[in-house]
Amino acid sequence: MEKIKILAIVGSLRKDSYNRQLALTAKELIGDRAVFNLLEYQDIPLMNQDIEFPTPEAIKRVREEVKSSDGIWFFTPEYNHFFPGVLKNLIDWLSRPINDKEPQVLAGKPAAISGITPAMAGTSLAQDHLVTLISFLNMNVMNVPRLTIPNAMQQLDRDGKLALTASYPYLEKQANAFLGFVTKQRKE
Numbered sequence: 690m691e692k693i694k695i696l697a698i699v700g701s702l703r704k705d706s707y708n709r710q711l712a713l714t715a716k717e718l719i720g721d722r723a724v725f726n727l728l729e730y731q732d733i734p735l736m737n738q739d740i741e742f743p744t745p746e747a748i749k750r751v752r753e754e755v756k757s758s759d760g761i762w763f764f765t766p767e768y769n770h771f772f773p774g775v776l777k778n779l780i781d782w783l784s785r786p787i788n789d790k791e792p793q794v795l796a797g798k799p800a801a802i803s804g805i806t807p808a809m810a811g812t813s814l815a816q817d818h819l820v821t822l823i824s825f826l827n828m829n830v831m832n833v834p835r836l837t838i839p840n841a842m843q844q845l846d847r848d849g850k851l852a853l854t855a856s857y858p859y860l861e862k863q864a865n866a867f868l869g870f871v872t873k874q875r876k877e
């Protein structure tokens with residue numbers, strides 16, 4: 690059987706994003722148990738129905754990456770108690786049917802959600818909003834466990850990189866649960 694394909698979608702475009710670092714830690718942790726890629730989408734345009742058709746090349750690319758994955762793992766920051774606009778823009782593009790025959794690519798896909806913040810609330814409000822959106826789009830959300838990591842600054846190494854000392858076991862638990870969740874759905 691082919692390896693499971695996990696696609697990580699990070700809700701921050703920042704080069705040193707803690708959420709991106711969290712996604713890379715998850716990739717390392719999963720190792721060869723799955724193919725794990727990060728979706729690069731900084732080049733996609735803002736949703737504007739005037740440019741929806743013909744489909745922009747960058748949109749074709751991100752849709753194809755989502756379509757060919759077995760599960761989507763979101764790593765999202767919280768901006769003003771919501772998830773960032775760049776992520777909403779990406780999901781708006783992904784939510785549109787490809788053509789008359791093919792439905793949107795998110796429907797039915799297993800989804801996991803994690804988030805890290807330097808603040809105290811751990812991105813839980815952003816995650817709740819994201820659950821509302823992706824449930825509307827009929828993704829298959831793994832609600833337990835979700836991972837909310839507050840106080841990111843307490844888990845950095847001397848160079849300011851995410852060491853994830855305290856939260857690593859929780860990330861591991863979520864990764865194992867998501868691999869099981871995706872595998873089960875692929876069999877059904």
Ligand code: FNR
Nearest residue numbers: 701703706707708709766767768769770806807808
């Ligand atoms: C933030 N930040 C933030 N943090 C939080 O926990 N709750 C919030 O509501 C907000 N609001 C907010 C709004 C805007 C516009 C910005 C730019 C930032 C802080 C945010 O968590 C912090 O910058 C993170 O480091 C962003 O995630 P990445 O880029 O490190 O992944």
